[in-house]
Amino acid sequence: MIERARAAGLTRILVPGYDLASSHAAVALAEAYPDLIDAAVGIHPHFADRPDAADWAELATLAAHPRVVAVGEIGLDFFRNHSPRAAQEAALERQLAMAADAGLPVLVHDREAHDAVRSALLAWPGPPGRAVRGVLHCYSGDAPLALELAASGYLISFALPVSFSSAHGPRDAAAALSDGTFLVETDSPWLAPGAAGARNEPTTALRVAAALARLRGTTPEAIAASAAKAYRVLVSG
Numbered sequence: 017m018i019e020r021a022r023a024a025g026l027t028r029i030l031v032p033g034y035d036l037a038s039s040h041a042a043v044a045l046a047e048a049y050p051d052l053i054d055a056a057v058g059i060h061p062h063f064a065d066r067p068d069a070a071d072w073a074e075l076a077t078l079a080a081h082p083r084v085v086a087v088g089e090i091g092l093d094f095f096r097n098h099s100p101r102a103a104q105e106a107a108l109e110r111q112l113a114m115a116a117d118a119g120l121p122v123l124v125h126d127r128e129a130h131d132a133v134r135s136a137l138l139a140w141p142g143p144p145g146r147a148v149r150g151v152l153h154c155y156s157g158d159a160p161l162a163l164e165l166a167a168s169g170y171l172i173s174f175a176l177p178v179s180f181s182s183a184h185g186p187r188d189a190a191a192a193l194s195d196g197t198f199l200v201e202t203d204s205p206w207l208a209p210g211a212a213g214a215r216n217e218p219t220t221a222l223r224v225a226a227a228l229a230r231l232r233g234t235t236p237e238a239i240a241a242s243a244a245k246a247y248r249v250l251v252s253g
């Protein structure tokens with residue numbers, strides 16, 4: 017799968033964690049493929065009530081690993097509510113503080129929680145000295161929210177739903193954002209193209225880039241160049 021990604025022309029992949037074990041796995045991948053893969057570490061809102069004090073301390077130590085470029089996925093999911101809202105909000109605040117301490121941007125999951133996520137992200141000062149505070153991953157909001165967050169130092173990341181004609185908010189956002197303020201992603205293992213149960217691979221990002229190109233009246237190559245530039249700013253400061 018990694019060789020297929022390289023052959024398709026992908027140059028950089030950011031692999032996030034969703035709990036402590038997957039965060040360690042992301043770091044291991046980034047160590048094994050330093051020329052292609054970067055790691056993020058974090059506790060997803062679905063698992064916000066799982067870590068104990070030792071787990072949080074271990075996550076903070078892992079965030080300082082040299083192959084870790086962001087804290088994530090973190091955020092709020094008021095659609096599934098797999099963890100109580102209070103636990104989700106506490107985990108988000110804790111990990112925003114952790115990211116600031118580590119000098120890292122954040123990768124943010126926002127499902128049916130736009131107002132609460134917006135408030136938390138605009139209130140967060142971000143990592144000191146960084147141009148980009150974080151990324152709204154698998155963006156599902158509308159254009160005004162995307163523009164406000166982009167103007168506040170957040171990148172907007174699009175997954176395959178932006179290619180669906182029913183995704184009015186994300187499609188409007190994709191058309192309205194400036195170059196250098198968005199990324200493309202797969203949200204693997206979710207949101208695979210094709211039949212249910214199909215595997216989602218890094219190459220799905222090419223379909224997202226093609227959809228963004230259609231929405232923005234440009235070429236997939238121009239989308240790739242813009243996203244690559246935005247990513248470099250995200251990870252380098």
Ligand SMILES: [Zn+2]
Nearest residue numbers: 089125153154
């Ligand atoms: Zn997510």
